[in-house]
Amino acid sequence: MTNRFLANYGDHMFMETVYDPGNGNEEKLEGLRAACRRLRDDREAGLYDDAEDAEWFQSRYASLTSDIKKMEAEPIRPAGMVSRPTGRTVEMEWSAAQDDGERRKLLQEFGARIRVWPADHTPRYEITLSGQGEKLDPYFITLYRALERFEKRGSVCTLDQSCPEGAEE
Numbered sequence: 001m002t003n004r005f006l007a008n009y010g011d012h013m014f015m016e017t018v019y020d021p022g023n024g025n026e027e028k029l030e031g032l033r034a035a036c037r038r039l040r041d042d043r044e045a046g047l048y049d050d051a052e053d054a055e056w057f058q059s060r061y062a063s064l065t066s067d068i069k070k071m072e073a074e075p076i077r078p079a080g081m082v083s084r085p086t087g088r089t090v091e092m093e094w095s096a097a098q099d100d101g102e103r104r105k106l107l108q109e110f111g112a113r114i115r116v117w118p119a120d121h122t123p124r125y126e127i128t129l130s131g132q133g134e135k136l137d138p139y140f141i142t143l144y145r146a147l148e149r150f151e152k153r154g155s156v157c158t159l160d161q162s163c164p165e166g167a168e169e
Helices: 002-009 025-044 051-073 090-096 100-109 138-144
Strands: 013-020 080-089 112-116 125-129 156-158
Touching (some): 013 090, 080 090
Antiparallel strands (some): 112 156
16 A cells, blocks of 8 residues: 555655755845945045045945946845755655654645545545645555544544544544
């Protein structure tokens, strides 16, 4: 049964969500622009009137505007949470899991939802992955012996929440 699940999903890349501090280009660019504004303001206020100061101003202003043009050509990558591949597949993660508890955590990451109805209902059970619209292989549920443990009509338990009173996960 595990083989059927892994045949359908095992080759999918396992992703992790991590914080990306970004490249800081937006802040650096704003700092360069602010320095240019201050230099212009100082020049307009008459702070660079003598020849030596005017030469320094022109050199510094040229350097800043050159840095701004280079920075504007680079992409801005803001800080935030990003998903990235781990280099491992779902099958690798599943095989590395020590027990059903770890496998349950993997299912939580996929947003798995299990619905089970009484024995005379068709279908008897349904497993879905939230947001993906895919159904897991029906035989996969036997890994958790869910058919034996769910007894209430229409009981719904998600892997990240408590089950309704009287139902078991």
